[in-house]
Amino acid sequence: MAAAIAQLSSRLTEALAQVELQRSTLDEVILRLAEQARHLNGVAGVLTTASREQGLVLHELQRLASGGADAHASNSLERASTMLGHAAPSSFPHTNGQLPAAPPAASVEVGTTAHRERYTSIGSQASQASQASQATASSTGSRAQSPTPDSAPPSRPPQMRDRSVTVPVRVASMAAPRLPVIEPDMSDDDGIEYVKNLHITGKLAIGSTITAEGEFIGGEPTVRWFRTLNGEELLIDHATSRSRDLTADDLNAILRVECTGPFGGEPVSARTPRAVVMDEASMTELGKIRRKGEAIFPVRSASTSEARTLVLNKEKIKIRHRKKTIFKRDVKPGSIHIQLASFDEATFTLSFDAGPAMSFTAESSHARDVIALATREFLPPGRSPRSASKPEADSESLGSFSQDKASADGESNGADSDEEYQDHLKNTSVTEGDEEGEEEGESFKPRLELKILPQSEIKIATDAELRATNLSAPPSAPPGRARRSTTALPPPTSSNTFNTPPGSAQRARAQSAAAPRQRPTPCNPSEKDIVDMYYPSEASSRATTPAANSAALSPAASASAGPAVAAPPPQSPPSASPPPSASLTVATPSQQPTHSVRQSPSGSAAFSVMAIERISATFEGGNLRHYAVTGELLAQQYRGFSEAHSFKMHLANTANVNASSVEANQKLLLRLPESRAGVLTYQVNFPATAAPSGAPPFLQLLRYTAASAFKVRPVKVSHRWASGPGTDRLDLFMEANPVWPQGLVEVVVMVQLRQDVTGCAVSQPAGEWKSATKQLIWKHAQLKPATQLRFSAVFATAEGTGTNRTVQPLSVSFVCKGSTLTGLVPTPEPGAPVGKVTSGFRANKYILS
Known part of the structure; x- marks a missing residue:
């Protein structure tokens, strides 16, 4: 019985919501009709005024016909009547658009028979115009009455001409209102003030x-x-x-x-008349941090989007991944600086006096502001925030954009050298500690220990030991049989041959080499696409030995050599840092080495490419107030670090991209002259470098913004607030744009309430209520285009609150995978060593108020 009542109550609630939605729709229609009615009333008033004016003209004409005015006034009104008759001949179909010639404007003596006949005809024309105007005004709901003259007009004499030759008079009409024109102020010295x-x-x-x-x-x-x-x-x-x-x-x-x-x-x-102050919410959170003496913030890595925890106090800073401390450093005031990204509202970078810089993404722009305030509270900076006009060279790396431009001859300055390639990976302070919560008792183990042994302790490996530890070495000769050549191929089951069934070579390499990064397991099926988006497949991310890399990256040479060509002889392992090569001078297409483009077979790609866009929009009362889309092109290198790589990249469907905002990383990209409208072509150049010790980071290739006319909305959100004594109610409906059939995932709705709200009484579906910050958060795994999500909540307010309350803002976040918002598509050239190309967009700051 209780279940039936609950089900009935749920249905009644949905029915009431539908009725309320229909009622709001009818209210909008009624408002539009009322606006049209007011417009028609205005038109009727104008027509009434025109009819009154025509009646006055008729009265004056009758006075003229009776001889009550001088000849000058008679001739003036006669010419005016003639001009009115010729104003619109096409308005009277019985004349076929042709009007007879107007009567001559010759002067006649006032009071004569000719004078009375002429102005009797003019009075007849004005009377017809007055009657037509009265009929028009009556059709709009307001009938106009012509004023009665002081004395009754004399009886009309017989018509001198047939009515078909009477000059018609056009019915009065109202001209369309003209918009006010702002006249520019002219000055002989300054010109136009725009x-x-x-x-x-x-x-x-x-x-x-x-x-x-x-x-x-x-x-x-x-x-x-x-x-x-x-x-x-x-x-x-x-x-x-x-x-x-x-x-x-x-x-x-x-x-x-x-x-x-x-x-x-x-x-x-x-x-601004005064300086910017801190908002109340930030002051409250900063006060809690001061009392606690430590700040803990959940963030994400800007390059890999993996979850991190930032711990900060006056003495040290720590970064945790799950329950492990992966970075720890003792700091002092002025030794750490935080820079807020200007192209993204949630990204920030931490830089130190010595060591690499690290970029993170906060949960929101407000969270990023609190992190910056807490960092500057505990560790006051030594200098003011940086600006575009004063860049600092100590933060430049291959994965970020440098403000220095290449010279006209194509060569860069001295800072663009191979020694700076992936400098942010040379982190000797990254350590791995114990479980979270051990604080000062943590012990850190270095990833690599170097020790110089005395010559007596050095052991020289034998040939058998070298063959046992080197996967690329040729097989040993069988006993009792002399080998004709040392270049014999290994057995067909080896992992560096290309005539095996599809997938077998990949499985063999997977068993003999460790993956560069661990692929996380999705918490639920809806997150599988997100993992695929940010974590490339195993086939494109596994690492192999240097010899296997060389074979995999040169299939053409191996195929042309035939079965008699052997694998390279065993060599000593490469050093941690390759010998310095030429500087990262970007050459013209004709100067590019032909051997730099490495052809890769399926499943052995060296790079992955990702196009990510972020949308920020602000709506007030259903009207769009702010809209911005920023995008970036990222690349991740998995293998082939010991050799330079170069390939072409095409960016198609750039019609919705602001061409002047495209900013390429000059250390890695060179725009080619073959670019055309809608398609941009770049030469991607990766130099040889040391393989990273951990997961390869994402490198920024290019960033851009959408065109100013591009205003596509990926989601439609309608909400309604209702306030009563002691309660606030919110009803929200959300629909995905059918342009993207895959829909949206990770849909999150955050409602920020007023301080006088005491709690959340009802939430459907169930949401997360944060009483400390007065926030209600709804989360939904996936939103399909043909599905409408409905959220409703009832909040309890403090005693004495009224019904006239201000509308509270809403924040919506979502993710779309498979395509960008602007439609931009990155396409590597055929044969490029790129295994996976992913794209998507996400909400950065989507606010409704």
């Missing part, structure tokens, strides 16, 4: 949005934002829109916006 009354609006607090408002003539201006802190003004990277979200970098700073008209002119500036 920007006027520039000022900054918005709350000056971290996490808020400020906007440059003013009068802009000719279109949107070119915008630049500057930050003044400690008496120094710096240009803010990638701040080129009129709206800007304030971050922790803006704390205690004065912001200045500079706008230049679309056709040039002098730039116009405006400043």
Whole structure:
């Protein structure tokens, strides 16, 4: 019985929600009809006024016909009536668009018979126009009455002409309203002022949005934002829109916006009246961190998207992966610096006075601000946040973008050398500790220990021992039989031959070599695609011996040599660091070495490529206020580190990409002249380098932003708030855009409540309620295009709260795999050593208020 009642209650709740949704739809229709009715009433009023004016004209004409005006006024009104008659001949079909000639405008003596006959005809025409105007006004709901003259007009004399030759009068009509035109102020010295009354609006607090408002003539201006802190003004990277979200970098700073008209002119500036302050939410969390003396933040690695935990206090910083401490360093004020990424609202980079820099992605932009505030609270920085106008060379690496540009002759400066290739991997401080929670008692074991042995302890390996430990060595000759050649091929079952069935060579290599990174097991089936997206398959990520790499990367040479060509003789293992090669000078296509492109068989690719885009959007009352899409192209190298590689990469379907925003990593990419509209072609150059000790990182090849006209919404969200005494109710509906048939995954809805909310009474489906931060979080594994998700919740509020409450913001996050938002498709050339190409997009900051 209870189950039946619960099921009935659920159905009634859904029915009520549908009724409420239909009611809101009807309310919108009624509002539109009311707006149209107001417009029609306005038209009726204009027609009534026109009819009244025509009645006054009729009255004056009747006075003229009776001889009550002078000849000058008579001739003026006669010409005006003639012009009205010729205004629109096509409006009267009985004349076939042809009007008879107007009566001559010759002067006649007032009071004569000719004078009365002429103006009697004019009065008849005006009477017809007045009647037509009255009929038009009556059809719109308002009938107009012509005023009655002071004295009754005299009886109409007999018609002198047939009605078919009477000059018709066009019915009065209202011209379409014209938009107000802003006339530019002209000056002999300054020219046209394209920007006027520039000022900054918005709350000056971290996490808020400020906007440059003013009068802009000719279109949107070119915008630049500057930050003044400690008496120094710096240009803010990638701040080129009129709206800007304030971050922790803006704390205690004065912001200045500079706008230049679309056709040039002098730039116009405006400043904030006071410095940016900390928001209440950040102040609350920072106060808790101060009292605790330690800050713990969940983050993700920016390169691999793996979960990490950042632990920070006044003495040290630690980074944990699951229950292991993978990085620990003692720090002091000024020895650690945090840089907030300008192209992404959740990414930040930690850099030290000595050692590599590490990039992470926080859970949200607010979480990143709290991390930055806590870092600068415990360890005050030695310098202000960096800017695009003042880059620092100590953070440059192959996987990041350098501000230094190549010279005109194609050669780079001295900083672009092989010694800097993957400098961020040369981390001698990375250690592996004990379980989480042991804190000061942790013990760290180095990954590699070097020891110089005395000559007496050095053991020289025998030939048999070398053959037993070297997989690429040729087989030993059988006893009693002399070998004719030392270049005999190993048995067909060896892993470095290419005439085996598909998959057997890969399985053999998998058994003899360790994978460079462990592939995680998905927690549920819906996360399998995410694992496939961020963790390439085993076939493209397994590592082999140097000899096997050489054979796998040169199938053409092995095939052409035939069965008589043997594997290379055994060689000593390569050193940890290869000999320095030529600098990373980007050559022209004609100068590229022909042997640098390594042909790879299936399953032995050396690289994987990933295109990832992030969307940020802000909606207010259903209207789009802010929209931005940023994308980047990443590459990951799995094998072939001892040799240089080069191949072509095509970027197709770039119509929705802002061409001027495309920024390539000059150390790895060279744009080729064969690029055309919609397709960009680059030469990818990877130099020889030492193989990394851990998982190969993702290297940034290119980044870009979407075109300003691109405003595609991947998800449709409609929500409604209802407030009552002591309660707040939220109903939310979500649908995926059918453009992407694969749908969305990792759908998360976060509701930020007011401080007077005491708890969550009802949540359907069940969500995660955080009483400390007043947040409700819903999570859904997958959203298909033809499916509508419905979320509803009832919140308890403090006693005495009213019904007129402000709407609370919502934050939505999601992931789409298989295609980018802009449609950009990276395509390596045939034969390139690229095994897997993945693409996708995710929500960065999707806010509804």
